[in-house]
């Protein structure tokens with residue numbers, strides 16, 4: 001097997017991995033007694049291509065749409081814990097340290113507990129899933145997530161027959177998340193899914209993107225990805241998963257029930273009270289390119305439409 005080493009200058013941002021992984025590699029090279037020159041001079045060892053998750057199963061649920069660049073995925077998004085501007089998370093989440101991390105599982109389950117992230121995700125085979133992502137504000141992206149189906153995790157904790165919903169809670173720590181010093185949202189950020197939505201094979205617990213660990217600004221170390229729903233359902237930096245009998249109240253619903261429904265399914269036929277949801281702008285495409293037509297359930301109708309048969313999606317938006 002031939003492995004190629006690149007100079008630091010040649011490493012594109014898309015290849016830059018988290019600092020800890022980088023340092024581990026440095027350590028490895030040192031242990032091997034190799035100098036950078038020796039490596040560059042012909043030894044064949046890939047620094048650049050070795051990512052945190054080198055061997056991923058490619059999911060059959062992936063879209064063939066063109067990927068949004070790593071730069072855009074990590075440089076433009078919402079994460080109010082680090083500021084309300086779309087360029088804020090990239091700037092202000094830099095020093096956030098998501099390790100160590102633990103997750104509490106509680107409520108209507110037979111096997112509640114508090115788990116280290118490592119133990120929490122160890123049992124699962126990680127996959128790469130390229131999903132379309134649609135923010136309620138009208139922009140969209142295509143992101144190669146790394147994760148595992150939430151359903152696999154739910155089965156392990158054995159919800160009781162009373163468990164009808166799953167609630168998720170983000171870390172609440174003003175020291176680590178400076179945006180929480182300001183009451184723009186009722187902290188901590190919470191979200192929820194109905195049990196059948198949570199169990200749908202498309203619902204992902206993500207621990208990475210672009211083959212690497214989850215960047216801080218995208219919700220390190222673990223977040224939810226529900227590709228047929230608007231962006232705000234995709235809660236980041238999760239510390240608690242609670243199984244409940246009643247519908248959880250999500251953060252955006254709490255501050256604007258008429259604008260942000262519990263379901264928040266992508267639906268071009270139901271406008272947001274203040275703007276249309278019929279079209280979207282793909283981030284990274286030139287500003288003059290025509291907007292794209294938003295698809296029902298963000299294009300995932302085949303997999304999820306059956307979850308909502310008989311429901312009035314204008315009322316239950």
Ligand SMILES: Nc1nc2c(c(=O)[nH]1)N[C@H]1C(S)=C(S)[C@@H](COP(=O)(O)O)O[C@H]1N2
Pocket residue numbers: 073076077078079080081133135136170189217218219231232233234235236237
């Ligand atoms: N904890 C938390 N999760 C959050 C948010 C937030 O402010 N806090 N913003 C949501 C919104 S509105 C969007 S559009 C997505 C954007 O992030 P992404 O591009 O990394 O998915 O995160 C969602 N999850």
Ligand SMILES: [Mo]
Pocket residue numbers: 078135136137230231232
């Ligand atoms: Mo959003």
